[in-house]
Amino acid sequence: MNIIGKNVKTIREKLGWTQEQLVAKCNLIDWQISRSTLAKVEANVRRVTDIEVLKLSTALNVPINHLFDTKRVCDQQS
Structure with a gap:
């Protein structure tokens, strides 16, 4: 459904953040997302729009290309 979900989860976990903490950061940048919706993104069950990719990049403080x-996804699955 999306190709960024696993990387979102990997980056979030490397930062030591819970889903709730990432949701709070998203809410601070005016993206009202629930923990449930974030879980669906990370599980590749929910589509992610281009603006949502930008918001996730901003909240995680990483370049969009990350x-x-x-390769990040493949490395995590090995």
Whole structure:
């Protein structure tokens, strides 16, 4: 459904953040997302719009291309 979910989860976990903490950061930048919706994004169950990719990049403080890095996803699955 989306290709960034696993990277969002990986980056969030490397930062030591819970889903609730990432949701709070998203809410601070005017993106009202629930923990449940974030869980669906991370599980690749929910589509992610381009503006949502930008919001996730901002909240996680990473370049957008890090969210699309397929090597990161492959490294995590090995």
